[in-house]
Amino acid sequence: MIRMILVLMLMAAPVWAVQPDEVLDDPVLEERAREMSKDLRCLVCRNESIDESNAELARELRILVRERLVAGDTNEQAMNYIVDRYGEYVLLRPQTGGSNLVLWLAGPAMLFLALLTAVFYLRGRAKAPRTAEKKLSEDEQARLKEILDE
Amino acid sequence: MITELGHFALILAALTALVQGIVPLIGAHKRWPGWMAVAEPAAGMQFLLTMFSFLALTYAFVVSDFSVRLVTLNSHSAKPMIYKISGVWGNHEGSMLLWVLILTIFGATLAWFGGNLPPTLRARALSVQAWVAVAFFAFILFTSNPFLRISAPPFDGDDLNPLLQDVGLALHPPFLYLGYVGLSMAFSFAVAALIEGRVDAAWARWVRPWTLAAWIFLTIGIALGSWWAYYELGWGGFWFWDPVENASFMPWLLAAALLHSSVVVEKREALKSWTILLAILAFGFSLIGTFIVRSGVITSVHAFANDPERGVFILAILLVFMGGALMLFAARASAMEAKGVFSMVSRESVLVLNNILLAVACFVVFVGTIWPLVSEIFFTRKLSVGPPFFNMAFTPFMVLLGIVLPVGAMLPWKRANLARVAKPLLPAFVLALALAGLVWAMQTGRSLLGPVGLFLGAWLVFGAITDLTSRTGRGAFGQRFQRLRRLPRADWGKAVAHAGFGVTIFGIAGLTAWEMEDIRVAYKGEPYTVGAFEFTLQDVRAVQGPNYMSTMADVTVHRNGKFVALVHPEKRVYPVSSMPTTEAAIDYRFLRDVYVVVGDPQSDGGFTMRTYIKPLTNWIWFGCAMMSFGGFLSLSDRRFRVAAGARKAPSAGVPAE
Numbered sequence: 154m155i156r157m158i159l160v161l162m163l164m165a166a167p168v169w170a171v172q173p174d175e176v177l178d179d180p181v182l183e184e185r186a187r188e189m190s191k192d193l194r195c196l197v198c199r200n201e202s203i204d205e206s207n208a209e210l211a212r213e214l215r216i217l218v219r220e221r222l223v224a225g226d227t228n229e230q231a232m233n234y235i236v237d238r239y240g241e242y243v244l245l246r247p248q249t250g251g252s253n254l255v256l257w258l259a260g261p262a263m264l265f266l267a268l269l270t271a272v273f274y275l276r277g278r279a280k281a282p283r284t285a286e287k288k289l290s291e292d293e294q295a296r297l298k299e300i301l302d303e
Numbered sequence: 304m305i306t307e308l309g310h311f312a313l314i315l316a317a318l319t320a321l322v323q324g325i326v327p328l329i330g331a332h333k334r335w336p337g338w339m340a341v342a343e344p345a346a347g348m349q350f351l352l353t354m355f356s357f358l359a360l361t362y363a364f365v366v367s368d369f370s371v372r373l374v375t376l377n378s379h380s381a382k383p384m385i386y387k388i389s390g391v392w393g394n395h396e397g398s399m400l401l402w403v404l405i406l407t408i409f410g411a412t413l414a415w416f417g418g419n420l421p422p423t424l425r426a427r428a429l430s431v432q433a434w435v436a437v438a439f440f441a442f443i444l445f446t447s448n449p450f451l452r453i454s455a456p457p458f459d460g461d462d463l464n465p466l467l468q469d470v471g472l473a474l475h476p477p478f479l480y481l482g483y484v485g486l487s488m489a490f491s492f493a494v495a496a497l498i499e500g501r502v503d504a505a506w507a508r509w510v511r512p513w514t515l516a517a518w519i520f521l522t523i524g525i526a527l528g529s530w531w532a533y534y535e536l537g538w539g540g541f542w543f544w545d546p547v548e549n550a551s552f553m554p555w556l557l558a559a560a561l562l563h564s565s566v567v568v569e570k571r572e573a574l575k576s577w578t579i580l581l582a583i584l585a586f587g588f589s590l591i592g593t594f595i596v597r598s599g600v601i602t603s604v605h606a607f608a609n610d611p612e613r614g615v616f617i618l619a620i621l622l623v624f625m626g627g628a629l630m631l632f633a634a635r636a637s638a639m640e641a642k643g644v645f646s647m648v649s650r651e652s653v654l655v656l657n658n659i660l661l662a663v664a665c666f667v668v669f670v671g672t673i674w675p676l677v678s679e680i681f682f683t684r685k686l687s688v689g690p691p692f693f694n695m696a697f698t699p700f701m702v703l704l705g706i707v708l709p710v711g712a713m714l715p716w717k718r719a720n721l722a723r724v725a726k727p728l729l730p731a732f733v734l735a736l737a738l739a740g741l742v743w744a745m746q747t748g749r750s751l752l753g754p755v756g757l758f759l760g761a762w763l764v765f766g767a768i769t770d771l772t773s774r775t776g777r778g779a780f781g782q783r784f785q786r787l788r789r790l791p792r793a794d795w796g797k798a799v800a801h802a803g804f805g806v807t808i809f810g811i812a813g814l815t816a817w818e819m820e821d822i823r824v825a826y827k828g829e830p831y832t833v834g835a836f837e838f839t840l841q842d843v844r845a846v847q848g849p850n851y852m853s854t855m856a857d858v859t860v861h862r863n864g865k866f867v868a869l870v871h872p873e874k875r876v877y878p879v880s881s882m883p884t885t886e887a888a889i890d891y892r893f894l895r896d897v898y899v900v901v902g903d904p905q906s907d908g909g910f911t912m913r914t915y916i917k918p919l920t921n922w923i924w925f926g927c928a929m930m931s932f933g934g935f936l937s938l939s940d941r942r943f944r945v946a947a948g949a950r951k952a953p954s955a956g957v958p959a960e
Contacts, residue, residue, distance in 0.1 A: 173824045176822060191691065200543070200689070202689065205540070241686045242687055243687070245688070246691035246692055246695075247674070247686050247692055251682070256678075259666065259667065260664075260666065264700075267663055274655070275655065278645055279644070281641075
């Protein structure tokens, strides 16, 4: 019960996200920081990016991102810096390496398979003998007449 | 007393469902008319009992009976009446009761209006439906009983989560459940047909209205939820790729695929086994959705009830029904040979492509949703899959679908000539391209997303119009207009729904590409500019609501010195649950929304303000409304009514084979 209340309180917290005092003076750097924040997870929230979240930890992460960018990091360097400290869990855009290949390739592979199957099926349909289209049975004819007459 | 009666009614309903699950099934197998006929009164009875049970619970909420545990946990005497009523399903137990109530409504509707079905098919479908009901009655009674009492009732309740105190809660879950549960009808029909060993055009015609209805409700439910999130959560997102959203989106995608494939079964007697499989899977994804929402295995913002025991129960239901249905499918599917013959370029082939795109898109969403779980269990990698993944992996399928759709919608059955179809579509294509080009030229240095989305949207809308007008043949304008009016409603429905898809894409592209955001500390009386608009914080005052305290701001919006609107963003605190919420102020307009949120006061007397200009936002939901309206048009088409009214009880005992 207490756990549920805690959960509800977490999800009910108003979404404040980026505060005015965090915003960088350099609009280009700020834009990059915003882009990066959208790919970073707020670790204490339930499925929110740090860009959307108002949790204290999200705020710290946003400030950290900006510090790294101001220090001259590229987006990639700053991202690696954060992943080194908080783990892969922080990334909302999962990495492409290792077992995650399955995740990224699942869609394209499935599409390829489906298209292949479909082509075989359709070729079969195109060649199927026309006699397969049977005439209606007597029962069905009677029923059809019934429907049409109404 | 009434609460206990509700509890008993629920138990009785469960027992009725048990009888309905067994007797008609045996009756259909042995061709005993009397046993088959049990299904009808049983389905009606089940519905009435469940309805009584649901009303009993509603009564407990309305009179604020705090001796009922569920009411204490989720209600408060000062809560406005509408939220007392919608609060019935604003919690796990009550929402399950609503779920099963809707299930029994569908069963009863089939019993009362399914008179034209072959008796064995109807008996079997109703009995499968009853088995689903038995599973969920058991789930409610054994793990989530809403009627439990507490020995020492408190003076007042804990109140409903303030985020849920909104008309959104009154509408969003019922529609969503009508959709989820409506797919159980397609499932029951599919399993009944597998038992029967017969799938034909008539079967497809019986199933299609149910699927269509379920899809319409799902569309409305998802759109309502998205709109609710948009105005309630305070930063104006409309879709978050949250696991629970995905849970409702996957059945939607499959239902859309099922709608289209059952057309092929109905008109051409092909794709039979695939359609059956889709019907099974669509409901399977509904169950998976229920599992995701109720078990808490996947982290989501929709924290409903994270109870492992319930999760295991639903997983068992899922495994039994999917396992059973798929095994039956494996055993019987080969018996369903296709009849229709068609070439590679034909309406049939394009509908196959539609099914591939929708089903693979659903698969992508599914993999993305469960990947964190799979990865943690099998690869010990704890990771997240968020919106950036879904946007990248899912969007291409919708783009492809949008490109192909207008051409596919106009291809004739059996054998088609692409060039002949492409010719009338050329103006639509050029017009859409020109529009996108114009926009691309006007915007400088922004992403391609806007123009591409705009092209797709316009292409779909113009394509739908071309589809309609091309069916009126040649002749004077007046004649063609007459013919247009006389087109079957199904044709109109198709065009409206396809155009709605375009409008939604249009809105999404517009919002994502051209949104403007501004975050600042605003001071009273000092105007600031965002885009073409000028905002002034006039005043901030305290307002007392029925069960909350509010800090309300008055913000005026001007454009080129002309007054546009006075909006009131709020920050509310609900003292009972001590939760703060933000109420964004939105000035809805045809071409754009102005979205203002007020935040914390600053030490220097200013207030944090977030201001957004959101272009074309309403088009997203307007498009969804068009899609569901198109569905309704199609549902009201004459051929469904004819089929429904035909064959008034010709000696009920004769089996239809």
